[in-house]
Amino acid sequence: MERVVFKIKNNIKIAKNVYEMTLEGNTSAITKSGQFVNILIEGLYLRRPISVCDYDSNSLTLVYKVVGKGTEVLSKMQEGELDVLVGLGNGYDTSFAGQRPMLIGGGVGVPPLYNLCKKLIAEGKKPSVILGFNCKDEIFYEEEFKKLGVEVYVTTVNGEYGIKGFVTDALKDKDYTYFYTCGPEPMLKAVYNATKTSGQFSFEERMGCGFGACMGCSCKTKYGNKRICKDGPVLVKEEIVW
Amino acid sequence: MVDTKVTLSGWELDNPVIPASGTFGFGKEFAELYDINMLGTFSFKGTTLNERFGNETPRIAECTAGMINSVGLQNPGVEHVVKYELQEMKKYFHKKVIANVSGFSIDEYKQTCEIIDKQDNVGIIEVNISCPNVHNGGMAFGTDTKNAAEVTKAVKAVTTKPVYIKLSPNVTSIVDIAKACEDAGADGLSLINTILGMRIDLNKKKPVVANKMGGFSGPAIFPVALRMVYQVYEAVKIPIIGMGGVSSADDVIEMMLAGATAVQVGAANLVNPYACKEIIENLEGSMKKYGISSLKDIIGGAHNG
Structure with missing residues (x-):
């Protein structure tokens, strides 16, 4: 696990209540598909866990559904930075x-x-x-x-x-x-x-x-x-x- | 150079910052991130005589400036803790730890503390009589002066290490409970445990956590915790470990001015795994900012004059 500051590159609606967010930052802590990240969202206390959809060495794609306050705030972010814990969970073998x-x-x-x-x-x-x-x-x-x-x-x-x-x-x-x-x-x-x-x-x-x-x-x-x-x-x- | 050292019942800590029980496991997850030997010490996961799974999930709820948990003392049981966790811990933590112990009867508290007392890397036994998440125990001992005194006496009778009683804020007068524990022989007090709270899911129209209610923690409860530490400090002579929403070096200093000799950090560790590291790193700067050269000197400082 690593704490990394990511830059929001893109955040678009791709289906009903579903968004695809692309982030730029160091993803070296991710070792397997199926791991997740935990995102600090301004105004909320606990981080929000979201599974990793795709990644390469310097970019991360998250696809998430708006289900509550956290994901609602996230869906409205078009730019800025996010404090993210990366490389969480065991992932698929x-x-x-x-x-x-x-x-x-x-x-x-x-x-x-x-x-x-x-x-x-x-x-x-x-x-x-x-x-x-x-x-x-x-x-x-x-x-x-x-x-x-x-x-x-x-x-x-x-x-x-x-x-x-x-x-x-x-x-x-x-x-x-x-x-x-x-x-x-x-x-x-x-x-x-x-x-x-x-x-x-x-x-x-x-x-x-x-x-x-x-x-x-x-x-x-x-x-x-x-x-x-x-x-x-x-x-x-x-x-x-x- | 500023002096951050404090002493709890003869045990000198490099600094007063202690991760609180239940937010730090047995330290392993954090030792992977930074050298946790920089901590004053830490209080490990609440341990009971027998293994416990705890409450059903969901156990966690978001709150404004805080969170609710209803974990319910999940732990592998004291035998496993002393045989594996405490031995394993020696590899990554070279100081003594605070052993947090819970029970469901006086006898259970006694038996568990007796085993813990024999462990060389335990510095203080912190007896939790204030868990809001279990029935027929935990908080039941912490909300009644007679029961609180009885647990304290029973544990003191079978142990040699300093015994600190962890108090519940869910009482009419925490001062009365604190005094009862002191009179019964407690070497120190830890306060406060979480405040009983709840959240309701507006879509489902049902409580968010499966156990309906849980312990509320985080920055939102800091003023309540501070007030209770302040009140208890005036009523007792034994040292207090202050906790409840502490999230910054400034909070540590404020808690010590209220009367805490050391300070525990809980929920903050869950949101920022580096919280305690950052608090310790910022401590010197905060001390300089407020003209403090030795932390020992400010304990209960807000009461003077």
Whole structure:
């Protein structure tokens, strides 16, 4: 973990209540896809944890949904600097992926899968992606994933676009060696029950510090108590206790 | 050169800055960021006789200039703490620590403190009788003069190290509890623990934390904490470790002027992991600014004249 001051380069709306923020600064503390950053937001006490969508050595892309005060303030920032704790959480482990891993994202669970997808491709794997949304105007990053050259399946609950239903409806006839998922807990649970292989789940919880000090975001696993911020947010299928 | 040294029950600290229990774990996460040996010392995660998971999540809520937590004393239990955490700690922290202990019965407090008392890298036992997040214990001992005195006596009877009692602000008169602890043999007092508070999620129309209520901490409570330290200082002779919303070197000095011999920093560590480092680095500048050459000299200074 490192504390880095980032410069806001861009902050644009890319779907209903969803924004893409590009920041400039040192990202060397990030070691894996699926890690997150914790952002100090003016006027608020606690930092706000947001997953890393993409990064290179000097830039960071965050895709977030406005869900409360913190993200609302963030969505209105067009310039300036942000105090960010970088390189938090364990992230996804790509070494278990096999040749054809499936990436399953729901809503704002989609962003961390983007950099993961790039990493898996760079490692010579052939990932496919299922992106689940409620309706058409919530869809984002379909094109970005397609540009990476992977199969992309989009589902909408109301059937306005792509496959009608949930991510698990798109998953039914697919063949895959392993899976990586992130999304709301009911979706994670459905994915847990619908998948035949092992896989990794990224969880969300209200956090105090984001770096393992306060025990605010603990959960029980088959391997003992874990802190979502430090020992997670990624847990493997075999250890999860619902 | 200014002198930042202070003494707690014969134990000289390089400076009065101490990360508070529950905001610093066992120091490991912070030792990765900076050399925590610069701290006066630190108070480790509240430890109970048996392992505890704590309360259900969510356990955290945002507040204006502060936060609410309802962790509920999650800890691996005293045996694990002395066998692993305290041994591991010796690798990255070379000073003695403050051991924060909680319990659910007098007997539990006794048993846990007895084990802790045997650890060579523990300097002070801080007995928490004020956790607002657990039922049938914790705060129940800290809101009644008789219970507070009973815990103090019981712990003192089985320990040799200085015993500091950590007090709850959720009482009618903290001065009465403080005096009861002093009379029962406490070597010092830590105050204040968090203030019982709550938040309601406007969308869900339900409390934000699963346990409904939790402990309110952060800069918002500093004036309350300061007032209580000031009042208790006038009523007791034993040293006070002051805490509650301390976030800057200026806050440290203010707390000491109110009567604190040392100062703990809590919530600030969670927002800024370098908070204590920065406070210590800024201490000399603040002292010079206010014409202070030795911190020892200003303890309770606001009471004079």
